[in-house]
Amino acid sequence: MPEKPATIAAYAAGASLAAITLFYVFGPNFTIDGEDSNISGRKKGIVGLSNPANDCFINSVLQALAGLGELRVYLIRELHKRDLEGAEIYDALPPAEDLRAGQDAEKVQKLQLAPVTRALKDMLDGLNERPIYKKTISARAFVIALELAFRTRISRSQQDAQEFLQVVVERLCDEYHAGERARKRALRNKLATASTSLPMANGSEELSKEEIDGENASAAMPTIELAHAESVTESENGFPLEGMLESQIECQHCKYKYKPKQTTFVNLTLQVPQKSSATLSSCFDGLLKTEFIDDFRCxxxxxxxxxxxxxxxxxxxxxxxxxxxxxxxxxxxxxxxxxxxxxxxxxxxxxxxxxxxRRKIAKHMRITVFPKVIAIHLSRSIFDHAFSTKNAAKVSFPERLALGGILEKKWYKLLAIVCHKGSHNSGHYESFRRNHVYAPFSTPDAFRSYAQSRSQSQNPSTFPSPRMKPSSSSKQATDDITPLNMSPVSRSPSTTTSTSSFPAAGGTPTDTATTSSIPSRPASGQAQMSAPHLSPEQPRSHSQSQSMSDTQSGVPDRAPSTSSSSIRRHIDAALPGDLLSPKRDSTSTRRNNAPTPSPESPRPSTSSRFRWKKKPNERWWRISDEKIRECKTTDVLNMQKEVYLLFYELERPSDEA
Structure with a gap:
């Protein structure tokens, strides 16, 4: 009896220790990934960068690049592709005939190894962590990789952020194209080896026409595969910041148009007008608007x-x-x-x-290849005879930017900006990046292969298994029921049509016009029918469609006419009541006499009425050397006097919806 308090105390201490251990293990994960993490009072933040010297121009550019989702997807795909192909493809020296004028084989080999691409991926992965406490990392590893790539030292004095961005993205673009040429060269060598190793027929043997055709087809296969590999453009998985400009000159006297010249770009430099305020569109006009030049020799x-x-x-x-x-x-x-x-x-x-x-000419310039991410540099430098000053004009910029003509308009969304405070020769940089929480870059469907993976077999059918609710009717009643006629071909003029919306196999709601023909029941032995209940949220599988088509053969071509009230009762039994709006009830009678549209004709989906509009993300991070704090889109758009670099990302079709 005296040992009971000690036992209770031991049990209490053990339970307390277990509770503390569970909270210590699972508490941080629940705080980060829990559903209530967004509404908790915990102060959130992102990973910052240390500034041991005058590194604000480096830190601001890296923080802006960390907020570009398309750039991160490119880095993951490119390095994953290199790991799949093997290091021997990129370690090989390119042959002399593949080198351009003035290129060195060793420099091209270093570009093929892509050291800056790997260093930037590690840097951006570290900046996109979700810390549970204040965390600061250093950009020293990336700076060292950049210095080794160019065999030079980056000065720690005050530098220009645009120049640093230009150096980084041009190096990334060069490494991408060097790796792409190495992959094509390896594929060409592989196909050439395969073509030479084909079995050659002996000259003394006579081959039939089928054998000759077979060997000709086998010999042509490497050429076809090589042509197919070279015809695949890099617009889908190319470098996301690379675009193309096209310029053309037209003489105003003889009306001759010169051949257009195409140049690639990784960022666009726009001159800020020397006035108190301007817009980003007016800055684009200075680059893309028609320019007239006098005193030109045609x-x-x-x-x-x-x-x-x-x-x-x-x-x-x-x-x-x-x-x-x-x-x-x-x-x-x-x-x-x-x-x-x-x-x-x-x-x-x-x-x-x-x-x-001398003649007067008109110079036209336009963007022919729109990059996935467009980096815009607002040049604020005003150069005079002996000194240079900063243009402090206010430049208003939109959150959504429209580029291109009427027929090929592209919409871009603002993701990051870099601002500069100070004079032309000194100052401080800070960056703004949108608070995006991207989904993990993994396979969205466990039964599908990754886009860059090598699958050994075809994927099985992607149609999901049917999910039918159990019917309450007995087996005897089910045997006496005549199956519904779902075919619009065998529909009699007296039948009544009803439309229902079912999502497709991929999960996207598609509209199909379903014609139900219900024959009359005999007076004796009539059974209550329970219609197959298929929720609009449940996709119709291929097996269900096949079973419906199989049962159509037993249905008579002509069925007695039924009243609209009986049809309505069957519709109410087949569809949930919350999907039958009063507007549909009032118009169902008028639709009975109207001609039934074909199943391919589009109709507004019922589920689209209940689709909530996605709320735009208004949260941004304002990142400087002192602290990181949250702000809104209006705060970012108000940085008109300090804005220096802008990063827009091409909107996807899902984003526009």
């Missing part, structure tokens, strides 16, 4: 002027030899004017450049 006008001078000289001369020489030059000039005026023909004496008349 090649076609130069050839026309030379042709006129040669014709006049031939008419004035009396020497046959000179006339023959001028006639040959006139023929060459006419041929060049008609075919390619940009190339001066050989063997023609051209006049002095000072004698050629």
């Amino acid at each position: 090649e076609r006008c130069q050839l026309i002027y030379t042709l006129e001078q040669k014709v006049k000289a031939r008419s004035r001369t009396s020497s046959e030899k000179t006339q023959e020489l001028l006639s040959n030059e006139i023929a060459l000039l006419k041929n060049a004017i008609e075919n390619d005026p940009e190339i001066i023909p050989e063997g023609v004496t051209m006049p002095s450049p000072s004698e050629v008349p």
Whole structure:
């Protein structure tokens, strides 16, 4: 009896220790991943970057890049692809015939290894952690990888954030293209080896036509595979910040249009107008608007002027030899004017450049390839004779940016900006990034293979298993029931139609017009029928559709007419009551006499009425060296005087909805 209090105390101590252990183990995970984590009073934050020197230009750019989801997807896919292919593809030196003019084989090999790409992925993964306490990491590892790649040191004095961004993204783009060329070269060598190892027929043996056709097809397979591999464009999984600009010149005198010149870009530099306020659209006008330039020497006008001078000289001369020489030059000039005026023909004496008349031209520029992520640099530098100043004009920028023409309009969403406070020669950078919580980059469906994986077999059917509610009717009543006619072909003119919406196998609601033909029941032995209950949220499987089509053969082609009230009772039994709105009840009688549309005709889905509109994310992180704090979209859009770099991401079709 005296030992009972000690036993109770021991049990209480053990239970307390177990509770503390459970909270210590599962408490942090529940705090991060729990459903109530968003409404908890816990102060949240993101991982910051330390600034041992003047590294704010590095930290601000890295924080902005960490908020770009398309860039992170690219880094994951690219490194995963390299791991699948093997390191031997990228360790090999490229042959001399594959090198461009002025390229070094060792430098190309280092680009193939992609050290900066790997370092940036590790850096962005660290910045996108979800810490449960204040956490700060260093960008030193990424800076060292960048210095080793360029064999130079990055100065710790105050630098420009745009120049650092330009160096980083250009290096990433070069590593991507070097790796892509290495993969194509390895595939070409593999197919060449496979084509040479094909079994060759002995010359003494006679082959049948089928064998000859089979060997020809086998020999053509490597060529077909190589052409297919080279025809696959990189627009789907290419470098997300790479786009293409096209510029073209048109002479206003002879109306000749020069051949368009295409140049790639990884960021766009826009000049800020020298006035108190401007918009981002007006800055784009300075780049993409038609520009008129005077005092330009047009090649076609130069050839026309030379042709006129040669014709006049031939008419004035009396020497046959000179006339023959001028006639040959006139023929060459006419041929060049008609075919390619940009190339001066050989063997023609051209006049002095000072004698050629100058013309007015129009320069057109447009974006032909829109990148997934567009980085915009607002140039605020004003250069005078001996000094430079900063343009402090206010530039208003939208949250959603529209680029392109009317027929090819692209919408971009603002994800991050970098601001600069101070003068032209000194100051401080800080970044704003949208508080996005991206889903884990994994396979969304456990039964589907990853896009970059190598599957050995085809996937099974993606149709889900049917989920039918149990019917309350007895077996005898079920045997006496005539199956419903679901075919619109065997529908009689007196039948009544009803429409229901079922989602497709992929989970997307699709609209199908279902025609129900209900025959009359005999007076004796009539059984109460329970219609197959299929919820609109449940997708119709392939087996159900097959069973419905199989039962149509036993249904008569003509059925007696039924009243709308009996049809309504069967519809009420088949569909839930919350999906039958009064508006549908009032219009169901008028639809009876209307012609039934085909199953392919689109109709508004019932489930789309109850779809809630996705609330836009208004939370941002304002990141500086001192602290990290939350802000809203309005606070970001008000940074008109300090904005320096903008990062927009191309909207997906799901985002537009």
